[in-house]
Amino acid sequence: MTSASDSPLVPGNGVASCGGHGTDEVLEVTQLLENHRITCCIGGASALIFYGAERVRHTWEIIVDSGQLGDAIELLKSPKYASDYLTLPAPPFQQRFSLPHTYQRFRGSSSNYDFTLVPSDHSHFSCHKSTICRSVHGLPYPKLPVLIQSFLDTNNRVALCDVVDGTNVSEDWGLQHLDLSGTNDVEWALRLNKMSTHPVPPFPTAAIKKLELWKSVVQTKIDRLGWTRPSELFTTQYRLKGSEDPWLVYSKAY
Structure with a gap:
C-alpha cells in the first residue's frame, strides 16, 4: 500500500507557509526577481495589511517595474x-482600480498560494x-508616503481610508510627506x-483636489x-490606543 507521504503531490495542494499565507514562498519569488535585477514590491491588499488595515487577501500582488x-x-x-510556478488564467471578474485580465497570474506547484504580476x-x-522598504519578514513593500501618494493620485478613497486608519497618520x-x-x-x-473590457470603467475620472481628499479622509x-x-479604546477602526505600528513587528501575514 502506498502511504500518503509516498503519493505524488497534486500541484498547488500543499499547505502554504506561515499558516497558509504563503509568505515564505512569495518572499522566494521576490528574491528570485531581485536576483535577476528585476525591481519589485508587494502591493494590493497585502500592502494594506502590512500597514495595519484589515483586508482579505485573495492573491499576492507583486508590483514589477513596468519596463x-x-x-x-x-x-x-x-x-x-516553469515547473515551480504554474501559469493561471486571468480571473473572470472585474475589480475597481484593477485590470486583472491584463495581468499574469501564477500558482506554486507544491503549495496552495498564488500571485499576480502587476505593472508599476x-x-x-x-x-x-x-x-x-522591507517588512521584518524581508518582503519588499512600497514606502508609506509612496503608497498613500498613489491612492491620492488615483482617487482611491477606499484604500486611502484603510491605510490612514491602519497607520493613524495625522x-x-x-x-510634510505628500x-x-x-x-x-x-x-x-x-x-x-x-x-478595460467591462462596461463600468474601473478607474474614476472625476477631478478631485488632492488636499481636500486628504483632509476629508484624515479628519474623519x-x-x-x-x-x-x-473611542475610549480605539484611535481608528484598526488601531487600539497605544498599539505598535504593525509594519515594525514580525507577522506571518507579511
Whole structure:
C-alpha cells in the first residue's frame, strides 16, 4: 500500500507557509526577481495589511517595474522555473482600480498560494530601491508616503481610508510627506480605462483636489469607528490606543 507521504503531490495542494499565507514562498519569488535585477514590491491588499488595515487577501500582488514586466514573466515561465510556478488564467471578474485580465497570474506547484504580476504604472508609482522598504519578514513593500501618494493620485478613497486608519497618520504628516497640490491624475485613469473590457470603467475620472481628499479622509477617522470600536479604546477602526505600528513587528501575514 502506498502511504500518503509516498503519493505524488497534486500541484498547488500543499499547505502554504506561515499558516497558509504563503509568505515564505512569495518572499522566494521576490528574491528570485531581485536576483535577476528585476525591481519589485508587494502591493494590493497585502500592502494594506502590512500597514495595519484589515483586508482579505485573495492573491499576492507583486508590483514589477513596468519596463521589466516582460522580463519577469519570461523568467518565471522559463524552463528552469516553469515547473515551480504554474501559469493561471486571468480571473473572470472585474475589480475597481484593477485590470486583472491584463495581468499574469501564477500558482506554486507544491503549495496552495498564488500571485499576480502587476505593472508599476497600474499602481501609479515608480518601483525602485528608493521607493521600497522591507517588512521584518524581508518582503519588499512600497514606502508609506509612496503608497498613500498613489491612492491620492488615483482617487482611491477606499484604500486611502484603510491605510490612514491602519497607520493613524495625522493631517500634518500628510502636509510634510505628500504632494497635495492639484488634482488626481485624470489622464492616467482615462488611459487605463481604455484597456478595460467591462462596461463600468474601473478607474474614476472625476477631478478631485488632492488636499481636500486628504483632509476629508484624515479628519474623519472617528466617524469610521462604528459601534463595535469605542473611542475610549480605539484611535481608528484598526488601531487600539497605544498599539505598535504593525509594519515594525514580525507577522506571518507579511
